Amino acid sequence: MRIAELSRHTGVPVPTIKYYLREGLLPAGELTSPNQARYDDRHVQRLRLVRVLLDIGRLPIATIRQLLAALDEPDPDVHKVLGHALPSAVANKDSIDPDAVRRERQRIDELVQKRGWLVGPEAPARQAAAEVLAAFEQVGADVSMLLGQYADAVETIAVYDLQFVGRAGTPEGMLHAAVVGSILGDSLLAALRRMAEEHESAKKFGIRGDDC
Amino acid sequence: MRIAELSRHTGVPVPTIKYYLREGLLPAGELTSPNQARYDDRHVQRLRLVRVLLDIGRLPIATIRQLLAALDEPDPDVHKVLGHALPSAVANKDSIDPDAVRRERQRIDELVQKRGWLVGPEAPARQAAAEVLAAFEQVGADVSMLLGQYADAVETIAVYDLQFVGRAGTPEGMLHAAVVGSILGDSLLAALRRMAEEHESAKKFGIRGDDC
Structure with a gap:
């Protein structure tokens, strides 16, 4: 298909597609003349993935470029891919x-060790977790109890996530599912969690007539 | 304290503090002369909260203004407050x-009803969840199984979250904890979840020597 059709198919405007091509987020089409290229289904898929990473994952362009490069390697390293998808x-x-x-990084490293989690020492998530704990500390919140409870919860969630990845079947499909599931999963969990919190709060503190 | 001291205390530059004052994110200090004001501990607390909402929650300024206004009401509505904190x-x-x-909004509404969740019909989280499900659909992922599993998981997490809120003691402290816990909790869960996924994937697909 031509670039105009790729645009119609995905809802992404042509100038935006050209921008992604320049930024290396989308592989070049097959040249059919010096200034026309042909695109195929893989471009449609890749374009949809880029939009999800940008609009829902809010990953910076440079991070997306690294992530896609890791995905495109002949023998992609799933941990590296997941690391970039945070x-x-x-x-x-x-x-x-x-x-x-x-200080909090040390607390996270201890948690990982105590739970026997197989997580690389350089995993970006260790540092991300430490930064969030430091922010909790800064607003005067004590999360010692919450941290262990959350760690329990994510152990269960990760089992679901890997089942979701496994259902994709092919190696490329699984890697795609891992990226999509990680990024979109964060947002889905956040929205569902807010509803469950509202429910729990309504049960605990009573409901106002205008709320439900 | 003077504005310079407030800045030293919180690490927020004076021009930024002035910007927050103009934007209504921080209440005015007590005027001690026509161009000098005095600030107190409540300003320190509020400033730290604003930074968390901006830098980790990535909430837009207008949303933070609404959220703080809801927090400052004489009889704050916890559901309204939590709704803004998404x-x-x-x-x-x-x-x-x-x-x-x-289509996905209907699926979310059915899920809420089936689970008996006490969630207002206008809760922003319903729409947020529907948007994420639509994005999953757009990248060709089937989340029917994952959705139920995540709903189970967040029911447990919400119990922990309300315990965290309850430990704050005073009504204002609890509301503060609800906001901080919701926003920072999303990021903490995301980081821990990424580690648990890496662990689960290492168990399931084997570990590479250079990863752990």
Whole structure:
């Protein structure tokens, strides 16, 4: 298909598609003349993935480029791929005390070791978790109990996530599912969690007539 | 304390504090002369909360203003407060098919009803969840099984979250904990979940020597 059709198919405007091509987020089409290229279904898939990573994952362009490069390797490393698929926890690190982050990083490393989690020492998620714990500390919240409870909860969730990945069948499909499931899963969990919190709060503290 | 001291205490630059004052994210200090004001501990707390909502929650300024106004009401409505404390799932709605969102919204409404969740019909989280499900649909992922599993998981997490809120003691402390716990909790869960996924994947698909 031509670029105009690719645009109609995905709802992504042509100038945006050209931008993604320049930024290396979308592989070039097959040239059919010096200024026309042909695109196929893989471009449609890739374009939809890029939009999800941008619009829901809010990953920076450079991170998406690395992630797609890792996905396209002949023998992709699933841990590397998943590592790139984690949005940075903190948009602006200035507001977080680096000493607190170092302290909390140690707490996370201990948690990983105690639970026997097979997680690389350089996994970006370790640092992301430490940054969030430092932010909790900064607003005066004690999360010691919550941290263990959340760790229990994510152990269960990760089993579901890997089942979701496994259902994809092919190796490429599984890798795609891992990326999509990680990024979209964060947002789905956040929205469902907010509803469950509202429910739990309504049960515990009573409901107002205008709420339900 | 003077504004310079407030800045030193929180690490937030003076021009940024002035910007927050103009935007109504921080209440004015007590005027001690026509161009000097005095700030106290409540300003320190509020400033730290604003930074968390901005830098980790990535909430837009207008949303934070509404959230803080809801927090400051004499008889704050916890559901309204929690509703504002949900970052929009989708940064750019253009990339999501509105028909798919309507379809998925129905699925979410059915899930809420089936589970007997006490969630207001206008809760922003219903729409956020529908948008994420539409995005899953758009990348060709079938989440029917995952949705139920996630709903189970968040029911447990919400119990932990309300325990966390309850430990704050005072009504204001509890509301503060609900906001902080919701926003920071999303990021903490995401980071821990990524580690648990890496662990689960290492168990299931074997570990590479250089990863652990």
